[in-house]
Amino acid sequence: IAESTLFEWCKRYNEQHYLSTSDSPRIKHWQQKELHLSKIEQKLEVLGKYPNTATASTDEKMAVIKQLEGHYSIHVLCEAFNLPRGTYYNRKRKENIKNSYEKSDEEIKPVIEKIFYDSKERFGRKPIHYKLSELGYRVSEKRVGRLMKEMGLEVKKPQFAAEHKKPIPRSHFKNLLDREF
Numbered sequence: 559i560a561e562s563t564l565f566e567w568c569k570r571y572n573e574q575h576y577l578s579t580s581d582s583p584r585i586k587h588w589q590q591k592e593l594h595l596s597k598i599e600q601k602l603e604v605l606g607k608y609p610n611t612a613t614a615s616t617d618e619k620m621a622v623i624k625q626l627e628g629h630y631s632i633h634v635l636c637e638a639f640n641l642p643r644g645t646y647y648n649r650k651r652k653e654n655i656k657n658s659y660e661k662s663d664e665e666i667k668p669v670i671e672k673i674f675y676d677s678k679e680r681f682g683r684k685p686i687h688y689k690l691s692e693l694g695y696r697v698s699e700k701r702v703g704r705l706m707k708e709m710g711l712e713v714k715k716p717q718f719a720a721e722h723k724k725p726i727p728r729s730h731f732k733n734l735l736d737r738e739f
Contacts, residue, residue, distance in 0.1 A: 597633075597634055597637075600630055600631075600634045600638075601634055601637060601638040604626065604630060604634065604635060604638040604639075605638055607626075608622050608639075611638075611639045612640070614639075616641065616645065616649075619639045619641050620641075620646065620649055620650075622639065623635045623636070623639065623641070623646060632646065663701075663705060666690070666695060666697060666705065667705055667708075667709060669690065669693065669695065670686055670690070670702060670705055670706060670709070670711070671709060671711065673686050673689045673690070674686060674706070674711050678714075679711075679712075679713060679714045680713060680714065681713070682706075682713045683699050683700075683702040683703040683706060684699060686702050686706070687699045687702045690702065
């Protein structure tokens with residue numbers, strides 16, 4: 559066989575072979591398919607470990623992602639739990655930063671607690687709101703109620719004795735029928 563014929567056959571074979579270097583788009587296509595398949599396998603593995611995350615809140619999803627952070631890529635975890643990556647990164651960035659409402663809540667909580675205990679646990683949200691406005695704090699009643707609930711402050715309610723158990727002098731009732739019991 560002539561050398562030129564052998565080279566011609568090798569050239570034709572390489573052009574038709576699916577892994578040929580001259581046909582690089584085909585190789586890229588196969589590599590992309592393999593990456594996609596491994597990503598889907600990882601998603602299924604994650605969803606197998608945590609199956610109830612479809613109905614979970616964003617905070618619960620964030621907690622699960624935080625647990626699995628080192629084992630899987632963030633892209634895979636966010637896609638598996640249907641959580642936008644932007645949401646994940648924004649929450650992670652703002653994790654330890656308090657906003658102005660949280661800062662003012664921390665400032666108001668001790669004042670509310672002091673007013674509550676000074677009133678011998680009798681003041682609810684409305685009187686506390688009034689006292690706070692006297693002290694110069696601009697806070698809504700709902701916010702006072704929410705903060706009291708967060709701190710576990712509940713108003714003591716007076717306990718009433720039932721009417722039938724109270725000893726009532728019944729001298730004004732006369733025994734008109736003269737019945738003897």
